[in-house]
Amino acid sequence: MKFVVIGGDAAGMSAASRAKRNWPDLEITVLEKTMDVSYSACGMPYNIADPERPIDDLVVRPADVFRKKQGIKVLTGHLGEKIDRQKQNVHVISRDGSSFEIAYDKLLIATGAHPILPDLPGFDLPGIMALKSLEDGRKIKQYIKDNDVKKVVILGMGYIALEMCEALRALNIEVAMVKPRATFIPWLHPEMADMVKNEVESNSVKLYPGHKILHAEQSKGRLKIVCDDLALTADMVLAGVGISPNSKIAADAGLELGLSQSISVDKMLKTSDENVYAAGDCADAYHVVTGKKTWIPLALRANRSGWAAADNICGKQVRLEGVAGTAVFKVFNLEVARTGLSPKEAAEAGFDPAFVTIKSRSRAHAHPGSKTIQVQMVGDKKSGRLLGAFMVGEEGAAHRINAAAVALHNHMTVEAFSTTDLSYAPPFGPVWDPLLTAANQLIKEI
């Protein structure tokens, strides 16, 4: 059997490796348009922060290891450009200009996503960059070095934008962040978003939310981002306004698309064509809280859905119930974590949400070094179900959130969650974990 994978990062290489382990005789070809496979994309901000570390530190397994040790045909520099579902083949364009067709019995689309660049005048100027692939990271790192970058304007204030802002400050580069929307982190409770905002600003970052971006221009050898009521000058501009699934190849082949133009897949990662699967940032998923489709492109889902697609292609029958939308990021000294739905998202999904926000401590009463942890917890008034949890704190948010995530997978009520036996020792938290304190309070509201 011939298994072809389009895209050689998290989902694609996870699938190829897994399929080969499942079925050593399988003929597997991976088409990767860049020269890199299997790297830690999420590690790029931290790598960029350290000029001493080569970007290739982030490569988890080089293409040659997949080729020689696993017998997977990895074609880097090869773009899977068009799928012919009737003939069951993929039209491939190589970097050397040649092109050919490759036949498949089963196909996995793992094309990932691309960063959105504002569709505005001037955004094709040199020095305006975005971060998604390792090639992007390599270019940014080189650009900073070659151009002695002293100031960067970041468009957007999402988690990648914030991680990059921290990385640039570590390099002592001046940073300003600008975006059209007035709210700093819209999915976070205002008080908790303020905690993050203060942390960012106290690291000498200038934040300009609520400014409509009009165009970019060159001005005296520098770049200028012109807004309706503001102009920001910089040596480099980083677009961090979001990403969009690389689903054109699927749409062109007549495959069904879902939310945000992601490729629609069932719980077995199958598209609307039974011989074609999709996994990773290009594909959608079910949300375990709403039971409905969602598109939350994150690394764990990419790896896991790659595995599951491979298992199903090999006849193993693996179903993924879905994602809880669990995510965490670090920004300077803060951990920001979420799982499930915000009150607004919950209302939109048809729940009758109630929520509380509480302040707790990261360590026990009287234990030295304790920090504030803020928690928002969301529940459903009708069913009593836990719907979401959000945490911000200097320590103890990143892993704590997982207890709530597991509760969401199990459709626990807030009351049942409030009686779970969580760990306690003075260096690690109060007797009542901040999540339990939030749950105890939320019970009263629902």
Add this chain to the structure above:
Amino acid sequence: MKFVVIGGDAAGMSAASRAKRNWPDLEITVLEKTMDVSYSACGMPYNIADPERPIDDLVVRPADVFRKKQGIKVLTGHLGEKIDRQKQNVHVISRDGSSFEIAYDKLLIATGAHPILPDLPGFDLPGIMALKSLEDGRKIKQYIKDNDVKKVVILGMGYIALEMCEALRALNIEVAMVKPRATFIPWLHPEMADMVKNEVESNSVKLYPGHKILHAEQSKGRLKIVCDDLALTADMVLAGVGISPNSKIAADAGLELGLSQSISVDKMLKTSDENVYAAGDCADAYHVVTGKKTWIPLALRANRSGWAAADNICGKQVRLEGVAGTAVFKVFNLEVARTGLSPKEAAEAGFDPAFVTIKSRSRAHAHPGSKTIQVQMVGDKKSGRLLGAFMVGEEGAAHRINAAAVALHNHMTVEAFSTTDLSYAPPFGPVWDPLLTAANQLIKEI
């Protein structure tokens, strides 16, 4: 209605406060034999480690606050000595020598537990101490100061013994630990127990497991612990060989006892007498994994069961499904965490256990500062259920364990747990959380 509480620490004061909030007219009397109520017992090792901090820092709420702000009659220095279930009263002995009877409609026994002192010659010598109450902590702290303690022998190697060992080393006191059993931490996989052992020994602590203790004696102004093949000299001896429930008052009153002589309670915290409840370290609990009774005296359960008993006494009908045995402790630079059953405990409970131990990292591939995390995960071959998880690492064990704990409350299979959406960002872990890696491996074994 008259509500009497015997014992004024975690469970007792939680119950008294909660009952008063539920029912402001309730007449509540708390009998506490020591002079302290509502303190963080678990914080004592960390307080003892710092000579500058008064031990009373650990008091969460002084008795007068309960008296004046909440209208709870708190009788410190009053021992609840005997229960007359027919007459519904408690015989009370005061520190001033007087005694009286106090009548109850509903009674809560929250007498806690006491540390076990070896029943061997010489263990009543001055300088041989144990740590449980704040009075114990006060005495130990004073003894160290007054006697210029340079060397301590700790009997036992459980978590309190290890926390105290760290505290004493912080005071630059020489520490030797001795116990009869040859295995260092019997419930931990040998490889993980070795990781802890190495950490303790690398902090210049001498460990002597497998030595039968024969007697204690005084020798040239110092203390000597004499074992069958070893004698250890010290300025102070700390017994950390375990605790035993303070259940004599319940047994004398004819109430049913359970495991380890703990007071047997149902899921509503009721004893075998419908007017008498028990909560905290003196009472047993159901285990959410086995569904059977267990006795795991820990702080969260004490607080929570105090609340639940109060709610039930006030007619609220609260059921606690039970404990998962989740626990964590810090010893020097290591976090040691557990939830659920070890393979041995699982086999004893009638499961057919399989387990894996894996090594993972506390941060992402190529992220600086990453440390080793070891995980043991236990599952049931028959049902596929997750039964337990154990973690040791320099960072990231304490809160991670809670995800597995919540899974245990929900009787998740290992396979279902392996598909949960846990958080990921490079500073906080690998894409596949160590718990997920363990689950992925364990699936193959069951």
